[in-house]
Amino acid sequence: SAVISQKPSRDICQRGTSLTIQCQVDSQVTMMFWYRQQPGQSLTLIATANQGSEATYESGFVIDKFPISRPNLTFSTLTVSNMSPEDSSIYLCSVEDWRTERKDEQFFGPGTRLTVL
């Protein structure tokens, strides 16, 4: 499966600021996703990152708060804007590649642990 990296691995930020998280894959993939995992909770899908077009956001998540870019088939960014302590969470990117045998299996990056003070 693809090797996925995320930067930064962790950060501590002040409220009101923004943080951009990068997700890099070592091969081209058809689908990239962003998830949030709040402390002690399961994973919640934020959005699907679409290559060359606007991301598709899930209910409860908006572009102004979580702008996403996907300029090519190996890279995506998620920005957490105007942060508050409630945004403290682990942010994960995941990938699927429908061109492979493993089709709709999703593989996760190592995550970015964000703490907002």
Add this chain to the structure above:
Amino acid sequence: QKEVEQNSGPLSVPEGAIASLNCTYSDRVSQSFFWYRQYSGKSPELIMSIYSNGDKEDGRFTAQLNKASQYVSLLIRDSQPSDSATYLCAVNMNFNKFYFGSGTKLNVKP
């Protein structure tokens, strides 16, 4: 009702025993089902996927799917302390939308 439900545990089993993890889902037309293992402080790791009714075996792991009952399970044979982790059930209910259960924490005692 949550889309994917799991018993949060913790489930404690002795080393060498069979651990049985269960998951139910709400969308009858779901076609793809996955089990992830997540160690504390780490990201989820895919361990099994299953698409058809019945059993699918991979080493010490067996996934079982019953679409009529909307039920999927994971059996871990010969459990090891290294299997201690949280196990997440995921269901692909719409095109590429995964719903995750809250996870079952497994503790394998030496």
